[in-house]
Amino acid sequence: MNNNKSKYALLNASALALVGTMLTPGATWAMGGEAVVKEKCLACHTQTGNPDKPYSRISEQRKTPEGWQMTLQRMEHLNGLHLTSEEKQTLIKYLSDTQGLAPSETAKYRYALEQKPNIVEDVDPAYVEMCARCHSNARFGLQRRTEDEWKELVTTHMAVHPTLELHALSRDRRWYDIALNETAPKLAMDYAFNDAAWAKWEKAAKPVLNGSWSVSGFMPEKGDYSAVLTTAQTSKDNYSVTMVGHYADGSELSGTGSAKVFSGFEWRAGLTLDGVRVRQVLAASEDGSMMTGRMYQSAHDEVGGELKAVNGTGIVALTPSAIKQGQQTKITIKGGYLKGAVKLGKGVQVVKVLSRDADRVVVLAKASGSASVGMRDVSVGSTKAKAQLAVYDKVAAVQVSPMHGLARIGGNGGKLPKVKSTFRAIAFAAGPDGKPGTDDDLNLGYMPANWSLKPQNEVAAEDKDLEFAGTIDSKGIFTPGDTGLNPKRRMSANNVGMLTVVATVKEGGKAVEGEADLLVAVPSYIKRAIQ
């Protein structure tokens, strides 16, 4: 657990450490959750006598495991509750199982649980300035409360953050009145405590996530990978996991760890993968046939990428997922235990099978010069997958993902490390109408690109942000500058900046470019389970 230890030192709030707590292996429940509530919470909370909402302040809220963890953390830090780590695990599990969110209720805000960086949220104007200026919309979008409980939350904010109503964007309005009388009632409608989705999910049979999973994913630095994830239930909702596979460059990947499932579908796993601690935050589909989410380094949550797992044998994805007319190229078909002949669709010939592993098949493929432009279904033996490979004429447009990047200066002997930002280029062919940027464009997936930076605007140019804010490498990974004041800059400013990231893909001697914004900001000292 060395990596976890350094993380505690790096972040001076221990919210993420608690994510660790949730996963401490081998937890045996000395007491049931309800017994812990009765023993630990009733010093301050009261029993209402109403079986529908037995405990004051506790029973009329629902949230994710991370949400419960934040609340319990406040009980400890501000309200004087003492819990052993075992009691805390028991409570997080019990509360998120009995007062959690249904899969559909979390769908819109999973990025926050996944610790996904570079998210620009789409926020209802009623919340933008009132609520979502200090933290994400996801923090409250991942909670469900009665109107009274939303009001109590407003009150707590006023008491715990006494200057709140004086900040910019509060002081120009009657913040407290509005929060209580307009925002809280709206929250109670948008994020209602009583919801059919939860009522149904609470009763539904939950999937057991045992077995062998075909995995496809991405990790910055390493790139695309394929793997087989093997899970074995050790006790209800607890699993031991093994992950073995390959990165696209052929190097091997392997790791083991454990996982716990909350609310019947929230998969939280901790693994040591090639010597590095990583975490998986996945949502199981309601039928248990698939898990999707993100895997990231425990000590650097910005270093991570999407992960998709399909139960059993299946074709999960292709790398690359496009082939040009007349081109011959190596293609990796990612999927577990694929057997039999490989078919890449009309006009695309499998020249040779280069290798077969438990997690993938690598082939040399050739598209004929006259192969029609469009998506191809792919099969390996009897395993089939729809629309996996694009045949294209030329790259017409390039998009950079994410569109709005965020990096943070750091290092330089300071407490916090630099927070890097990883960009990828997604290519498009123009589609039948011949015009890029329209609905019929053909998505060619991620493509290698040349990466460069330029100042985002006049001010950034004047301040020489390009010179100071950081550099981007050939893999699209931006490394920000050192933290601290820089005497070489105007006003000895620190190395923050506003840059534009440019991805260039060469197409028939022409350069096709895509751009994204990048904000290089100051370190953030506060890290919470839900930002």
Added chain:
Amino acid sequence: MKFTHTIKAAALVGIAGTVALMSGCAMSQSGDLNGMKGGGHEYLLTVTRPNQLHVIDTETNKIVRSCDVPGTFGQGTVEPSPDGRIAYVGTNKWEDVVGFDITNCDIVFSAKQSYDNVTVKSFVSLAVSRDGKELYTVQNPTRKLNDRYEVMEPQLAVYDTSAGLNAKPIRTFPVDRQITKIMAMDTGEVILAGNDVQAINPENGDIRILTLLQNWKRGDSWTQPDAFAMHTLGEQADEFILPYFTIKWNGDPGDMEKAEFWWGMSRVDLKTGEVEQGEILPFEFIVFNFITDPTDSNILYGAFNTLSKHDIREKKTLAVHNMEHTYYDLNMTQNRTIYVGGTSSDISIHDPDTLEKIGSIKLPGDQSTSAMRIAFLK
């Protein structure tokens, strides 16, 4: 476009909140000034972390004495008494007020506002009556119950400055929420800067509007003014000054291309209670605080990343000087020497005409959001 500077500064630097204070009392009048000069000699007062009050002679620009302030640093609010002898300091995370005799660091007044399960915060709001006999704070109480908080109504608290070391309010009156800086006038009233600028009579709690801000009805072509009232200032010109920022839509509301960005201010004469309010300058860069030239009310100086000088009748910027780092606060003596401070551990001294730097005072700790006030020692 210059406006981008602001957005960038706000987004990248993350401006910290605030602070302030006002003018005060006359009690432990011993006549012996312990080597300090009387007759209205000007001393600059400020607070640094961890929590020390500094008394600086504006003739030598040297620290005369530093007094340890009990409690955790709050926002470094300082309020001199009218005779310049006592410095009232807001401390302990906005909760307590402690009065120091600046000639010897003796604590002559202390009020702990929180009690039982009630936490009472006063944000910047600290004022002393013009005769020095009463001290005012605006209290924002919250009560902690077993499993919830209760937000209580804010109130003006009146203290007797001779109450000593365990002072309790002698009168309280309800006031609006969101009140920050306050100042006492010769009318006996206390100015309250909140949603609007009000004056409260501390004898009976009667409140009248001095000038409207949030409730200022100017139609859709102006945005509501955003007034920033985090530093009490104005003793050098015997005034209360509250800058605001506003936008005039020349096209459709929200059409930034056609919009004009303006600095405005509300200014109250502490002798008469007379108010001036309106736009003073096009917004070109961030100014954290403005002060008035004590010899010419038409001239304002502003500080943040720059020190700037403005003619408000002409709505013109006369001079701009780039500062070595960001400063929140400024003040000025009667002979027009400018002191720029706040944020860091130095006070930068400037010429009022060229704005050139002419000196510096090194402090033992960071001023952070502290006030920088002038005591006229009698």
